[in-house]
Structure formats: structure tokens, C-alpha cells
Amino acid sequence: MAFTTEHENGSSERSPKIRLKNVYKIFGDYPEDGLKLLRSGKGKADIHRETGCSIGVTNASFDIKTGEIFVIMGLSGSGKSTLLRLLNRLIEPTSGSIEIDGQDITTMSRKALIELRRRDISMVFQSFALLPNRNVVNNAAFGLEVAGVGEVERKAKAMAALKAVGLEGYSESRPDELSGGMKQRVGLARALAGEPSILLMDEAFSALDPLIRTEMQDELVRLQSERSRTIVFVSHDLDEAMRIGDRICIMQNGNVVQVGTPDEIVGSPANDYIRSFFRNVDVSQVFKAGDVARRNQITIIERQGVSAAAALEQMKSRDREFAIIVGRDMKYHGMVSQASLMEKIRSKAEDPYRKAFLADAAPILASEQLSGVLGQVAASAWPVPVVDDQHRYIGAISKSVLLETLDRAN
């Protein structure tokens, strides 16, 4: 981890890129009234009842250092996306100051703000926000085009950015011809093309499949290692925050409850809310089976005329002992092992596939407390499949996953 200093003394080591001081955002027709009530110590519900205002961000003060990946984390409605949008004034703060490179942006003129957005800050969006009427390269060049960069230069820069995210072959494609992961690569290229010093990323990878999400996280870290920017990344995903964040800011109901490195936050969480993320007294009492189930087992969809030999081949090629058999509707059917399949194929059994199902591989319900199924997982020779109340396959809990979860707890 590159940064391990605490945020309190961090400013002495490096100058902050972004500094927030007592930033408030209150939504509503009369935010000043709401602000007054909030400062007098009234609760969210009271303020809403009296003024119709709702609280976005309450008294946020922290520094974001040059060159770090700063993750703002919280559940939905915690104000994390609002906080991010205050940084480029897509949302106007109600009160407080936000300094970028020592310059307060809250008092900036409209013109200076546009200049700042063109030069220093760019943004990546959760649902990509690629303009459908432009092809990939023109999307990537959008920021430069708006800033008045000539066509030849902006195309060259956009192509370079596309190359950096591995999409140089798709410059003439339309956004709707791309998969989700590729779309977000274009979104990333668009944000990188203008070589901004700050990158704001709003749940940028949340709409992607788990595998692609991990790939994009690695990609971001790689891009960051090649050329350092200050990245502010909003996420609701704990794993994502721990994976990419140099420092993490945790938000709850519009309040910043803790800012620190992942280690600091895991090591000394500021309150129970954070503890519930990281350090439960007994994690098995908090987590349900569905929370820890992972979808990393091979799943084979059972179809008419499916061959047991093909399934076996797939398991062998991916070097997995077990595979989960599901229906087309993702309903859990059963579980096979290489050994059970091989045996039924050898004995030329009728319908070797179904006969190979492991007799005692009973699935557990996702809603069951982890503590209730500890014994079953521990005693099982294979990962225990987890299904939802409609009997759809959700994932499996292996011994190693279980141990990892319990280890995080203590």
C-alpha cells in the first residue's frame, strides 16, 4: 500500500490536491433554513418535516492527497454520490469550501468553473453515459472537442487514450455495439483523454459483471501506476474499496464517519456501523449464507441431450473437482464430481448425468444465518451450494471462503 500515513498528519507530508472544509449540501427549496436547523442539532426527520429539506452531506472536512486513489464508501443514500458531485460542482454546495490546488471552487465564476472542468477534472459514470449518436473515438474525444481542441489533435489524443484502455480496434464502433465492460473502457478513455489531474469515478464498475469488474479494477490500478492522477472513487462495495483504495472515506447518512487507509479502518473502526462492515464480534451471526456464497464454481446448464462427457471435459479443462448443475432458469438441480460422472459413464448407466448427482449435496438457503450452517460446510467434502427461496442457485460456500470470512472477523 502506497500511503499509510494517517489523514490528520497527511497534509504535512504532501500538499492536499483537494481540501474540503465544513461542506454541507442540503436539498430543498429553502436550504438555508435547513442548514440553520441542522447546525442547531436537529435530526434529519425533524428538518424534513419542518422545512421539506433533505440532507445530502453534513459537515464534510477532509483532504485528498495528490496521486492517491481515494474511495468514498457507503450504502445507498449515504450521500457518497452527492459528495463526489460537489467536487466538480455538478451539485452546488450549500455551505463550506472546497479547495482544489489551493483554490476555492465554491466561489468560482461559471466561466472559471467550465475551464476547471475542461482542464483538471473529468468524470466516469455508473451507467457509462456514452453519447449514442457518436462513435467510440468521438465519444473519447468529447471533452477535448468541447474544450476547442482541433480535430487532428483531439483524435490523436482520443486514440491514445483508447489504446491505453485496450480498445484501439473499436474506434469506429457505436456505443450500442459494445458490451458493458467495453463501454466503461470508453468512458474511462474519455475521462483520460484530456489528461486531467483529477478523475472522479461514480460507482464506475458497479454495473459490470463481477469478473469484468475485477478486471477493470486491475486496469485502473495499472493505469494509475503508469501515470499518476488523483482519483476519487465512489463505491458501495467493500471488496472494491479495499482492493483499489489508498485511503477510504466511509459515509453514513450524509456524515463522514471515518477517513483512513484500509488497514486503519479495519484495525480501528470508528463506530459500530463501520464495524458491521469489517469487524463483527461474530461475523457468522451477521452474515447470511447468501452474503458469503461465491459464484466461482463451474455451473453447467442442464439441457435436452446434454452430454455427461462434455460436462466432464469442461471440469477437467478447468481443473475443478466439482460442478453445479442448474436448469435454464438457474434453478439448482444437483452437483456432480469428476469421480461420480466418470463412474456413471464407465458403467454405461442410462442417463449418466442425473445418476451422477451427489446424493448428499443438499443446498442451503441463502437466508440462513452463517452460524447455523458452519457445521454443514465444515463437514462437507465439497463446496456447499446456496439457493434462494425460489430454489435458484446463488453460489457456493467452500471451506476456504468460510475460513476467510471468519478470519476477517477476528
Place this chain on the structure above:
Amino acid sequence: MSFDIGDGIDSAVNYILDNFSPALDLTAASIGFLTGGLQSGLLSIPMSVGIAIFALLALWRVSFSFAVFAGLSLALVGQMGLWAAMMETLSLVIASTVIAMIVGLPLGVAMARRDSVAAVIRPTLDLMQTMPAFVYLIPAAMFFGLGAVPGTIATVIFSMPPVVRLTNLGIRQVDVEFVEAGNAFGCTPTQLLLKVQLPNAMPSIMAGINQTIMLSLSMVVIASMIGAGGLGNTVLTGIQRLDVGTGFEGGLAVVILAVILDRLTQSLGKKRAIWRLPFVKLAVREPEAKTV
């Protein structure tokens, strides 16, 4: 206490007539120039060439079968001796649609940008659409005399609301994230409009223009009462002489023109038109690309 709205309107009309006649003349002259030029231009095209142009447009933008329909139905109009009248009507429709767009698009944009503007324009549009056309036909004739010019103006009043409304709606419905992206990358309000909002509102705006064209066609019969000419005249003659046959012929020609214009303008809202010929099937779109 009582006051008379009718008297007020009367004196307002008279006041405008007395004091603004140069402005009225200028308006009349410029609209007259537009409609007159369009009319003589369209009438100078020989009928056979005109039919061919329509058929080719239909083939390009819509389909082969629609091109056959367009060719045959236009030939029928020629057979009824109504080609020239139809071209007159077409010039009226084009002129009023162009004016409605010139006035309506900026109004729609203004409505989308400011709620206060929308609050003023919306009831005005309601008024324009629901006020019986005959009511403003008379002042139009008083201001601009008889002929194509007041006909065009009356048609514009009646047909402009859809393009304003749907431009407003289209811009307001542009995805919030697109607008955020535009702002986040430093668009000025004008850049946001031209590069983000208008391109993404295009299908809606095209639907508005299509509706404007349809409404202006439905206005031609009424406009013919103040001498706008065209197919409306044929229908009007049929009505006045109780000549059912003539009236029906005129009506049929209006319908044919309406169907052709409707299909052609609808096709403009679609993303990509392709040549569609019988027996030749083009692969429409590659299936979505996927990565793993």
C-alpha cells in the same frame, strides 16, 4: 361593472392595422416570397418527373412496396387532374412547416431550459390548438389580404404546437447522466444544447415535425376559404356546388399526400434508412459484441 372582450379585440386589430402596416407588409412579402417561390418551383417540375421523385424517395427511405403505392396513387391524382392543385397544397404545407420549425424549435428549446418560460408558452399553445380556426382566419385575412400568405399564417398557428411541445419534451427527457456528462466535461450551455441535448432529442423532435406536417395538411381545406388555393379549393368547390364527386376527389388527393408525407417524414426520425428491395435481404445489424 362590465367590459366587452370582443370590442377590445376589435380595437386591438384596428390599432395594429393602423400603426403596424409596414411590419405587416414586410411579413406578408417575405412569406409570399417563400410560398410563391416554392409554388412556382414545384409547378415547374413535370408531373412524370415529380411522381418519379416521390417514388424514389419512398424507395430510399421506406420500402419497395411503399414506392409502388406512392407511384400508383400519385398517378391517380394526375388522372383526376389534381396534380397542380396538389403541388400548390404541398408548397403551402412545406412553407408553413418551415416557418413553424423556425419559430417552434427555439420556443421548444426555451421551454425546456426554463420552467417559467414553459409556464407561459404551454397555455398559449393550448389556445392555438383549441381556438376554432375560423376565428383567426378573419384577422389573418384583414392583416394580409386574401391568398396563400394568410393561409400559410393560419396554418402555422394551427400546426406549430406539436413541434414546440415535442422539442421541449425531447430535451427534457434526455438522460440525466448525458447532461451530467456534458457538464462534467465543461460544456457551455450552448455546447450542451448542440452536442448533447438536441442530438438525443432528435427522435422526439422529428415526431413533432411529422405531427406539424399532418396538422398543416388538415388545415388546407379551411385555409382555402381565404384563397389559399390548392386541393382545399377543389374540396370547397365540391361543397359549394353540392358536387359529391369533385369533393371526394379532392379529399382523396389530400389523403394520398398525407400518407406519403407521413411515411417519408417518419422515416427521417429513424437512425439509419437502408435500401430495402424485394428478394434482397440485407443483414440488419451484427449481434451485440461480447467480451468475457
